[in-house]
Amino acid sequence: MGDGIGRYRGTESKLAQWLRRRPKRTAADDENRREKLLLAAASAGLPLAPAAYPVGYRCSCERIGCPTPARHPVSFAWQTQSTTDRAQIERWALGEPEANFITATGMVHDVLDVPLAAGRAALERLLAQGVEVGPVAESAESAGDGGRMLFFTATRGTPEDEDEWWPCELDCHPETMDEHPGLRWHCRGSYVLVPPARLIGDEDEHPAVAWLRGPEHALPDPLNLLEILTDACARHAAEREERGAQAEHEVAWPLGRR
Secondary structure (H helix, E strand, C coil), X not given: CCCCCCEECCEECHHHHHHHHCCCCCHHHHHXXXXXXXXXXXXXXXXXXXXXXXXXXXXXXXXXCCCCCCCCECCCCHHHHCECCHHHHHHHHHHCCCCEEEEECCCCEEEXXXXXXXXXXXXXXXXXXXXXXXXXXXXXXXXCXXXXXXXXXXXXXXXXCHHHCCCCCCXXXXXXXXXXXXXXXXXXXXXXXXXXXXXXXXXXXCCCEEEEECCCCCCCCCHHHHHHXXXXXXXXXXXXXXXXXXXXXXXXXXXXXX
């Protein structure tokens, strides 16, 4: 193929021509887009607070062995710090142009957080069935988790009668996320990164956490999504187990022939 990438018989492909002609985005363009997306999330009622960000291949917090690099809030007081105040968010965004932002769950919204492959299958099914779906974000692969899909929903809140709240394995807190490789329910005391956000090794032009459906969509009741999401996660887990068993068999078979 040589130097003929993107060409066939001397004719440049339409995609290659478009990419070549596309105007380069400047740092100012990226900053304006970032600020607009953050303010749109805040306008939709999602409380925001500054978070860590990647510095090369390490976390900006400079903690040795940071367990969630570029994914955690900057302040331990993130729950009380989280706000939808436009002026405050603009100050943070201008003061820390590289910073990611988290949104605190359990105040206005919850997040149903599922493996990316399961989320894509569930989203297709939900839309096909005409189920009301709210904002949805994709989080690229990190630490070998294969990526996640985040379904933003209305919060179940803090009922006046605490007995109405059910404790279950779906409740997800930041420190227990690794214990829930399937469906995680971010509610009171938890948070997720809000788009746009960059992760370790991420390319500046393509944020690792980005909206598929923006915050302008109304927040649905999480129970309307839960059945299809849990079913998609169960199918995803079964397929992973089947692939793992097949891989073990393919390794064991030639060894057994020796």
